[in-house]
Structures are given as structure tokens and as C-alpha cells.
Amino acid sequence: MPRPSIVFFIVILVISLFLFLHALSTRLSWPLAIHPDSAQVVVEDDSAAQFELDADFTDHSSHTSPFKHTHHVSPSSAQSHSASTFTRKIVAVGDLHGDMPNAQSVLEMAGVVDEEGNWTGDVDFFVQTGDIIDRGDDTIKLYDFMDKLRVQAQAVGGTVLSHLGNHEWMNVIGDWRYVHPSEIKTFGSTAARQTMLSTGRIGKSWAANYTTTSRLPLHASLGPPNTDYDPNDTSPLSHAAISFVHGGLSPTYSDLTPFPSRINDLGHSLLRKLQFQHPLPPPSPPNPYPGLPRTATQAEHRLYDANGPLWYRGWALEPEESVCSRVDEVLQKTGTRRMIMGHTPDFQKIVSRCDGKIIIIDTGISHAYGGALSALSIEYTLSPASELAVHSTEKVWIEREVVKAVYFDREVVLADDEQQVTGNFA
Ligand SMILES: *[C@@H]1O[C@H](CO)[C@@H](O)[C@H](O)[C@H]1NC(C)=O
Numbered sequence: 225m226p227r228p229s230i231v232f233f234i235v236i237l238v239i240s241l242f243l244f245l246h247a248l249s250t251r252l253s254w255p256l257a258i259h260p261d262s263a264q265v266v267v268e269d270d271s272a273a274q275f276e277l278d279a280d281f282t283d284h285s286s287h288t289s290p291f292k293h294t295h296h297v298s299p300s301s302a303q304s305h306s307a308s309t310f311t312r313k314i315v316a317v318g319d320l321h322g323d324m325p326n327a328q329s330v331l332e333m334a335g336v337v338d339e340e341g342n343w344t345g346d347v348d349f350f351v352q353t354g355d356i357i358d359r360g361d362d363t364i365k366l367y368d369f370m371d372k373l374r375v376q377a378q379a380v381g382g383t384v385l386s387h388l389g390n391h392e393w394m395n396v397i398g399d400w401r402y403v404h405p406s407e408i409k410t411f412g413s414t415a416a417r418q419t420m421l422s423t424g425r426i427g428k429s430w431a432a433n434y435t436t437t438s439r440l441p442l443h444a445s446l447g448p449p450n451t452d453y454d455p456n457d458t459s460p461l462s463h464a465a466i467s468f469v470h471g472g473l474s475p476t477y478s479d480l481t482p483f484p485s486r487i488n489d490l491g492h493s494l495l496r497k498l499q500f501q502h503p504l505p506p507p508s509p510p511n512p513y514p515g516l517p518r519t520a521t522q523a524e525h526r527l528y529d530a531n532g533p534l535w536y537r538g539w540a541l542e543p544e545e546s547v548c549s550r551v552d553e554v555l556q557k558t559g560t561r562r563m564i565m566g567h568t569p570d571f572q573k574i575v576s577r578c579d580g581k582i583i584i585i586d587t588g589i590s591h592a593y594g595g596a597l598s599a600l601s602i603e604y605t606l607s608p609a610s611e612l613a614v615h616s617t618e619k620v621w622i623e624r625e626v627v628k629a630v631y632f633d634r635e636v637v638l639a640d641d642e643q644q645v646t647g648n649f650a
């Protein structure tokens with residue numbers, strides 16, 4: 225009788241499909257690296273919270289303004305491109321995790337590089353928020369790509385701002401839980417990989433050209449990137465800057481100021497201690513977790529703590545009320561208008577919270593996750609309110625900042641803020 229065997233076949237098919245989908249969702253719900261000091265149970269909480277977040281905040285991308293005195297205008301009214309109009313274009317990309325083809329795609333999509341992977345010169349700043357390493361095999365290619373872009377950018381007045389994520393730190397510490405064996409082969413051996421990340425080409429690049437956080441001014445009058453915020457600055461542009469960090473700047477982290485030099489000084493000294501250990505501790509697994517060097521100070525331990533800038537997930541995972549009630553305090557202290565970070569992925573989209581004051585740009589770009597290919601674009605303009613005003617000393621200016629999430633099939637405006645400012649900014 226054919227009938228029972230067909231029923232049996234269908235039942236088996238349905239069960240396998242269910243198991244397959246279950247395996248897939250388990251894999252996707254396990255994206256978060258675990259801080260070495262945390263118990264396993266924390267992961268489950270985290271990923272559960274992230275799933276709630278996905279459900280809760282789907283439509284909460286904000287289109288309203290973080291400025292106090294703001295009104296929205298039609299694009300045409302801000303397009304007065306007189307000689308004294310200042311513009312700055314920034315593109316930021318989150319976690320890349322060992323996937324060179326997807327990194328190239330995203331940078332090309334955002335106009336940072338051409339189809340050959342060369343700097344286009346169409347953006348002023350390209351920012352990467354860390355976690356280039358682990359979960360994929362293209363570690364060497366990606367760091368070399370970043371180094372090439374840094375030099376090409378500099379030649380035409382552009383800047384690449386690179387950050388160390390918790391995965392860069394894990395690797396230099398010897399916490400190799402998320403390293404693929406096939407990736408180690410691209411270095412030749414475990415020892416060769418250790419050397420490359422400490423005193424070799426990649427390690428030297430980290431020490432010279434990567435920071436743990438940065439403060440990027442929107443306007444040139446605030447100085448070059450990573451100029452400390454001066455709390456005594458009363459100019460209307462004093463906070464016209466954005467912070468970038470891998471995990472997040474927790475409101476209870478005690479080394480926020482002076483921003484960003486305090487955090488970056490701690491990062492430099494800790495990186496140096498790690499890279500110049502003799503001998504380098506054997507990586508874990510299979511060896512025990514080496515931890516920070518004995519010489520690490522308390523402040524250096526706090527830097528790498530779960531509440532520190534590399535691992536903090538509060539801005540991504542905590543409920544809207546508690547996050548939005550604390551964000552201004554951190555923006556005030558750091559002299560910034562927005563905080564941009566990676567680390568806690570949403571596989572569909574860039575997440576904007578609290579009117580775009582918090583933007584989380586990790587969308588699982590690497591094929592290890594299969595998330596959305598995304599980039600954040602920020603276009604800033606400061607233009608004279610009227611041509612007549614150009615020759616007086618105290619001028620009225622129109623300041624505009626447009627923040628967009630860019631994907632292959634669409635762009636989403638996360639903030640479009642405009643305000644008048646008075647001063648001499650020419
Ligand atoms: C573009 O990149 C290729 C390969 O990376 C290089 O050989 C070439 O010289 C670059 N072109 C320009 C104009 O820089």
C-alpha cells in the first residue's frame with residue numbers, strides 16, 4: 225500500500241525542515257561573544273534580550289531631531305553652495321569578521337572605494353568600529369586593505385579611522401575561542417599568527433593607527449579627530465562631534481573623561497603590555513585563558529571589563545526608557561551629539577535609538593552571520609544663512625546633519641537635523 229509510506233515520508237520531511245530551521249535560528253541566536261569573566265548563562269540572557277529588542281524596536285528608527293531648536297526644511301533650502309559652505313562626509317561600517325568580499329561590497333556601495341578597492345576620494349572620513357578579525361578567514365587581507373586605504377586616503381586629504389574591537393583585544397590577549405583553524409593556516413602557524421598580531425605587521429598597525437574610541441568633529445573648527453572635548457567651550461558647535469567605539473560608552477564607566485584621550489591612553493598602554501610579553505602566553509583554547517598581564521593597572525582592567533567600552537551592550541539591549549534617560553549625560557561629558565557603535569548585531573538593519581543619539585551599526589555583515597550589508601552615512605553642512613551675511617564678523621549659519629542607513633536596495637534617513645547657529649566659522 226503506497227499511502228502509509230507517503231504519509232511517513234511527509235512526516236519525515238516536516239520534521240527535518242523543523243530541525244533545520246531550529247538549527248538555523250539557534251545559530252543566529254548565538255552571535256554574541258561572551259566576556260571571559262561571564263558565566264555561560266549570560267549569553268542566553270543576552271541573545272534573548274536581543275530578540276526582544278528586534279521585536280520591540282522594529283519601527284522605532286527615529287526621524288525626529290536631537291537638537292533643541294530645530295525645524296525640518298526641504299532639501300532645496302539648505303543647498304546654498306556658496307564658497308564658504310563647509311561640508312563633511314563620513315561613512316561608518318561595523319563588524320567585518322573575516323569577510324573580505326562583503327567588506328569590499330559594503331565600502332563600494334557606500335562610495336568609499338571603487339570596484340578595484342581603491343579609495344574614491346568621495347568621502348572625507350571612513351570609520352570602522354572594530355571586530356575585523358575572527359569568525360572568518362580574511363584577517364590578513366582585511367587589515368592590509370585598511371592599511372592601503374589609510375595611505376590612499378591620506379594622499380588626497382581623506383582619513384581612515386580604525387578602532388580595536390573586543391575581538392582584536394581577545395586575540396592579542398590570547399583568547400582565541402572564536403578563531404577558525406583555517407584562518408590560522410593563512411598565517412602559517414599559531415606562532416606566526418601570535419607574532420604578526422604583536423610585533424608583526426598587523427600588531428604594529430594596531431599600535432600606530434587603531435584607537436579604542438574616537439571623537440570625530442563634524443566641523444573643522446573643533447580641530448582634528450580625537451581632539452579632547454573642552455568642557456569650558458561655550459561655542460554653539462562645542463558638541464558638533466560624534467563618538468565611535470566598538471561596544472559602548474557606559475554611563476557608569478569611570479574613565480570617560482577627558483574624552484577621548486583617557487580611554488585611548490589606557491588602550492595604548494594596555495596594548496603595549498600585551499604585545500611585548502615575553503614569552504607571549506600560549507593561546508586559549510587549548511591552553512587556559514591567560515587574562516591580562518600581571519602588570520595591568522586597575523584602570524586597564526576596567527577598560528576590558530564587561531562595562532568597559534569594548535564589551536558594553538547596554539545601549540543596544542536595555543529598554544528604551546532607561547537608555548534614553550541616560551544618553552544625554554554621556555553626550556554632555558564626551559562633547560558629542562551622537563554615539564555610534566558596533567558589537568551587538570541586528571541582522572536586518574542599523575538600529576537608531578533615542579532620536580538618533582545612539583546608533584548601532586553592527587548588522588552581521590560577515591557571511592558568518594549572513595546579515596544585512598549596511599553602512600552609515602553622515603553628511604554635514606554649515607552654510608551662511610544669507611549671502612549678505614558673509615562679510616560681517618558674527619554670522620548666522622544654517623547647520624544641517626543628515627544621517628542615513630545605506631543598504632543595497634534602499635536608504636533610510638535616521639536623522640535630518642537643521643538649526644541656526646551664530647558665530648564666526650568661516
Ligand atoms: C587600484 O588598485 C590596484 C590593486 O589594488 C592597484 O594596482 C592600482 O594601482 C590602483 N589604482 C589606483 C589608481 O590607485
Ligand SMILES: *[C@@H]1O[C@H](CO)[C@@H](O)[C@H](O)[C@H]1NC(C)=O
Binds near residue numbers: 429
Ligand atoms: C599608519 O598610517 C599611516 C598613514 O596614515 C602610514 O603611513 C603608516 O605606515 C601606518 N603605520 C603602520 C605601523 O602601519
Ligand SMILES: *[C@@H]1O[C@H](CO)[C@@H](O)[C@H](O)[C@H]1NC(C)=O
Binds near residue numbers: 454
Ligand atoms: C575650565 O575653566 C576652569 C576655570 O577657568 C579651569 O580651572 C579649568 O582648568 C578649565 N578646564 C579646561 C579643561 O580647560
